[in-house]
Amino acid sequence: MATRREILFRVALIAAALACAVGLLIGVYAPRGEALAQPGWAGLGTTLPADLLYRVSVALRETGWGRPANTAAWWARQLALVHYEWLAYSASPTAAIARVKLALIYGQDGYREQAASMLSEVPRQAPEAVRATLLLDWLYGTGSKPHDLTAALQDLETALEPWLVLQCRADLARRQGQDKEVQKLQSAARKTGQLFLRALAAQITVWLAVVLAGLGAIVYWFFRWFLTPKPPVRVMPAPLLRPWRPLEALEAWVFLLLAVVMVRALAQLLLAQKGLPTTVRAVGDVLAYLAASALAIGVMARTLRGQQPPPAVLLGLRPFRPVALALGTLAYGVFLAALGLTGSAFSILFGSGVAVGVLAQWLGTAPVHDPVAAAIYAGLAVVVAPVLEETIFRGFVYPGLRRRLSPAAAILTTALMFAITHVGLPVPALVGLFVLATALAYAFERTRNLYVPIGMHITHNALVFALMLLMAL
Numbered sequence: 335m336a337t338r339r340e341i342l343f344r345v346a347l348i349a350a351a352l353a354c355a356v357g358l359l360i361g362v363y364a365p366r367g368e369a370l371a372q373p374g375w376a377g378l379g380t381t382l383p384a385d386l387l388y389r390v391s392v393a394l395r396e397t398g399w400g401r402p403a404n405t406a407a408w409w410a411r412q413l414a415l416v417h418y419e420w421l422a423y424s425a426s427p428t429a430a431i432a433r434v435k436l437a438l439i440y441g442q443d444g445y446r447e448q449a450a451s452m453l454s455e456v457p458r459q460a461p462e463a464v465r466a467t468l469l470l471d472w473l474y475g476t477g478s479k480p481h482d483l484t485a486a487l488q489d490l491e492t493a494l495e496p497w498l499v500l501q502c503r504a505d506l507a508r509r510q511g512q513d514k515e516v517q518k519l520q521s522a523a524r525k526t527g528q529l530f531l532r533a534l535a536a537q538i539t540v541w542l543a544v545v546l547a548g549l550g551a552i553v554y555w556f557f558r559w560f561l562t563p564k565p566p567v568r569v570m571p572a573p574l575l576r577p578w579r580p581l582e583a584l585e586a587w588v589f590l591l592l593a594v595v596m597v598r599a600l601a602q603l604l605l606a607q608k609g610l611p612t613t614v615r616a617v618g619d620v621l622a623y624l625a626a627s628a629l630a631i632g633v634m635a636r637t638l639r640g641q642q643p644p645p646a647v648l649l650g651l652r653p654f655r656p657v658a659l660a661l662g663t664l665a666y667g668v669f670l671a672a673l674g675l676t677g678s679a680f681s682i683l684f685g686s687g688v689a690v691g692v693l694a695q696w697l698g699t700a701p702v703h704d705p706v707a708a709a710i711y712a713g714l715a716v717v718v719a720p721v722l723e724e725t726i727f728r729g730f731v732y733p734g735l736r737r738r739l740s741p742a743a744a745i746l747t748t749a750l751m752f753a754i755t756h757v758g759l760p761v762p763a764l765v766g767l768f769v770l771a772t773a774l775a776y777a778f779e780r781t782r783n784l785y786v787p788i789g790m791h792i793t794h795n796a797l798v799f800a801l802m803l804l805m806a807l
Contacts, residue, residue: 345581381421381428381435385805388414388439389497390534393527415439422452430459434470434493438502441474450475466490473505495805497526530807537800544793545674548667577648582637583734587751590630590726594755597626616707620714627722634730649729650784662777662789669773669790708803715799720791727752727771728778728787736779745775770794 387410394407418439421432433452441449453475456467469486471477480486487506491499504519600622638645646652727748735744749771753764774787 381418381432382805384414384417384421384432384435385495386534387411387417388435389527389530392497392501393531396524396527397531430456430463431493433459434463434467435498437470437474438498441470442501442505446475450477453477460493463489463493466493469506470502473502473509497523497530497807500526526807530804533804533807537797537804540800541670541797544663544667544797545671546667547664548669548671551664551668552671577641578637578730578734580734580738582633583731586630586633586637586726586734587731587755589633590626591755591757593626593629595757597622598758612704612707613710616704616710620710620718623714623719627726630726631722634726649725651725651729655783655785658781658783658785659789659792661781661783662786662791663793665773665777665786666790666793669770673769708806712799715795716792720788720795723752724774724784724788724791728775729784732775732778741779745772745779748775 391407391411391414394403394410397403415436418432418436421428422436423429433456437449437452437456440446440452450471453467453471457464465480465482465486466489468477468480469483469490472479483506487503490502494502500519500523504516504523507515507519634649635645638648641648644652731751732744732748735747739747749768752771752774753768756764756767759767774790777790778784778787
């Protein structure tokens with residue numbers, strides 16, 4: 335048993351590490367003039383739903399499938415315009431990008447005055463987009479030709495998705511009388527649009543399959559499993575009460591948080607350099623993630639040293655049960671179905687931005703246009719991160735807290751700790767992670783098998799990463 339002096343020393347060490355993490359975090363953001371809560375709840379205004387709808391409308395028009403496709407394209411376009419306009423006149427940080435996209439759409443329709451009006455506010459809202467705004471105003475609005483088209487086009491590529499940049503390049507080539515280049519770019523746009531439609535259909539099929547499986551499980555099986563004292567299927571549960579205390583679980587989390595903040599600050603210095611190849615950036619991100627996790631794993635290893643049974647058994651990593659991973663996929667379907675019903679209610683009450691915002695805020699942040707970088711990020715997001723994060727949070731932190739807390743308190747506390755560890759994401763994304771972590775901890779509490787939340791986490795990350803790839807087409 336630890337003496338009171340040892341406990342006080344470890345509490346002081348935890349407080350010092352937490353204070354260092356908070357201080358370093360403030361130091362990372364303060365020089366850039368960013369508030370810790372930035373972009374806050376205004377970040378609920380994401381352009382993702384409008385982007386998907388508008389791109390569907392463009393791709394359907396190019397298929398030549400006749401009146402049904404044209405009708406569907408018209409409706410998708412109108413819904414996209416409504417969402418873009420709602421964002422353009424909101425206080426959301428995405429208002430500037432919504433205005434840029436609206437200007438592009440208006441300009442292509444021949445409404446040059448409306449396009450110029452939309453672009454007039456963009457330099458004030460996003461000063462970094464001044465050159466891109468001048469280029470768009472010349473292409474679609476009432477402005478004159480920019481002096482440096484190459485720099486303006488580079489800024490535009492930074493601000494917009496590749497498929498929108500392809501449209502702008504085609505319009506630029508048409509303005510400059512380059513007919514062959516126009517045909518080449520239009521052919522590339524058609525091929526990309528067809529690929530997008532096929533990929534979108536495949537992803538919708540997968541999402542629907544997961545949701546329908548979850549709904550079926552709620553009705554026929556999971557409803558009993560979640561509300562009865564014992565699950566009806568044997569999943570080889572591991573013991574819940576482990577030989578470590580809440581203080582040791584808190585210690586592992588605090589040092590993980592400190593490592594995450596330190597690595598993020600260092601990565602900003604090393605990886606924020608312009609011109610770095612995307613593969614180098616991807617490898618750096620993976621190494622940074624592993625380095626941040628190493629400190630928490632070291633604390634866990636010190637606590638588990640000499641324990642019986644072996645650490646892998648205590649953490650729930652052994653025995654390996656593939657059926658539990660499949661069960662986790664089904665559990666994620668239940669979570670997704672419940673989230674969809676809740677999101678629908680929030681959409682009715684507060685608008686569609688709330689329903690989609692908690693899912694979409696971090697999409698497109700990884701450079702997934704390069705195939706090698708995309709493969710590296712896929713391995714990190716779909717394999718490495720779920721296993722490491724579930725081992726740390728549900729395998730070690732949650733059982734430690736569970737020794738002293740009720741199931742509900744331990745679940746919510748672990749979920750809060752999980753969300754805080756992802757500090758730096760917009761607040762809506764953190765809320766989404768809190769909701770997801772609550773479901774992961776609840777699944778672990780009910781099954782006592784670590785591979786169930788691992789399966790849920792893998793399914794979630796795989797679906798979200800696939801959506802990122804879709805948006806990058």
